[in-house]
Amino acid sequence: MFVGGYTGPPCPPNADCVIPKHTTASDGAAYNIDSGTWQPIADAPRPVAAYSSTAVIDDTLYVLTNDHVLAWDAEQDTWTELDPPTKPQGVNLVADTHAGRSRLVLAAGSDENGIRADQVYDPVDDTWSQLPANPLRPSFDRALISTSSGLVLTAKPIGPDGGPEDPALVHAAVLPAGASTWRPVPSSGDQLGGWTWTWTGRRLIDPTPGGADGGQVNNFGRTIPYGGALDPATGEWQSLKDAPREFTGGWAVEALGGRHNAVQGWIYDDGDGGQGSSWTRLAQPDGAPAEPGRAVWVGDVVIVSGGADWGGPDKPAERTPENVWSTGTWAYRAE
Template sequence: MVGNRSCRIAASAGLFVVLAGTAGCGDEPATQIAAGSGTTTTSGAHWQRLPDAPLSPRASSVMVSSGTEVLVIGGQDTAPCPPGADCAPGRITRDGAALDLTTRTWRTIAPAPRPLLGEQAVVIDGVVHVLAQNHGPDGYDKPARLLSYDVATDQWREAAAPANSIGAALTSSGAKLLAYETSHEQGLVPDRILDGGTWRDLPRDPLAPSFDRVMVAVGDERLILFAHELVTNPGADKPSIVQAAEYDLAKQTWRRLPDSEIIGGWYWSHTDGLLVDPSIGGADGGQTGNYGRVYPEGGIFDPRARQWRPLPALPAEPSDDLWQGPATGGPELAIVRGFVLDPGAGKDGRWIRLPQPVRGAAEDPAAAWVGDRLVAFGGTVHTDRKSAFTADTWMWQQ
């Protein structure tokens, strides 16, 4: 089947974020780890409990930094699924709030025109853009809509999304908004740029057709595309490695970049001047189609030198006492499975061991980086007898 990934032999990025169900242990120290060493030293970094948001307990909100504030919008706030269950989502919300990290105060914001559930948000010149999908049993039969929120005026605007953009994601380069397809498995749909209120097609990239596509901006006029070759049963006969190409917005031309030796490539961010996928783990193809060695899931691409380099070695295995969440990249740091990566530290980068904020676990929170601060909100707390949402807000700072 087209799009299947290869067999993994090590754990990949965790799906859930550990958050607080109770308060009382919120000043938990982090640990600094030298790349490739097995030593750790306690740092002054710690989790801090922030004031309660003016929102109901919920999970899977849209969360993004606008520069001066952190915005939390939408999410599911009724009927969480029990552990391991597969059930229909509850009510999807439209309300939101903004947190000023300087004063540590919240304010409510105007509700979004449509319900939002974990969509990606992009901020350009104080305006938050979200490609809102239609949630519910018939949602995938309806077109997405582009929602734009002006932080200064507290107003939303709704506009048409690109045609056939059910599988699209947003990114930006300078003041330009782009919508790119995350996969060509259902057909070759062009990537688009918003030009004067009209969506214009980008030229076909040299990697197409491909899947697991991610576009990341480097500066105001460069975009880097990471993708896997779209073939039958990728990874069956050889590793399905991440390929790369560069788009010059000024010249409107593509350039093929060197291939990687990694097989993940799902969580790219522009962090500390480098393009980083911090995913840990790897695969050797299993017994049937063994590759002869383990190929890592994550890696680092230097957009200046146009060269690849590996992630620094983890000196310790992930464990249950670490903050376990989806890989999330920020302008300075990235996080995966309880380890924070500082890719520009030293020659090879540095890992920072990150414990849970408190005892207890919550799934599906919202999280966003603001410089070197990680802010997390909400999630689902599971106990032996029931599941419930939380509205706790936590911040970790290096």
């Protein structure tokens, strides 16, 4: 299901554009991959900004847009709006589906502007609570991921001076289902990323290609990868086999899907917990725009909706939705 998005004049990448008012959509449509057909859905009660955080629990899609949490019931095709106890600023939506009873977590992305409790919503009881205080605070680049070992927090610590560790490696802690205290993972991973975690059913992976060595001024003495893996049951950090250099892939689709993931123009298959893993360069389909639109995995199929092509008119005033944006849809099945 795709909903909302920007409908105003095209603004090229890296450009500084004035965004007109009333250019965010609230309509949406569901795509059936078996029949290849679209079906419109009810309009959202508020405009849904492009690249809003989302989470799915059972038949309900949750969307965070402009500090408002919306819920779409797929069976009834109806929208409601949640009322969190605190304004959901700077948070991401996380579906915690391994806690015995599914719940929605509003997870703060950073403690840099003060420590805030992560809010938890129980859809069955329609009640709010808070996650227990975690041992990694204060931290930044925070991510919460639901796994069979419990809720996993990954983050990079903020030191007493207010600055990050150097290098800022990823640390982790686990909150088992039903527990009231976090279990720290004893060591950090040799990993600089931790931005795009996904649970494969066997381990956590961040499939971000590339790495950094700190440059000439603050060289680390080695290139530390952005991506990596973590087994939350054992606390073992692992590297990703044969990870490519960053930005060397093909059609730059971005979508996390568990075992299969699209990142920087690559399809990463984690195989059997890392055994038999592979990277496949994703080719741009005929007729598809150079810049792919939003994408989502449905099983082993990734669906890409729309996109942009900036190879047309040179003058910004001549760029229109008709000659920049695509309304096509493409599907790729991982082998």
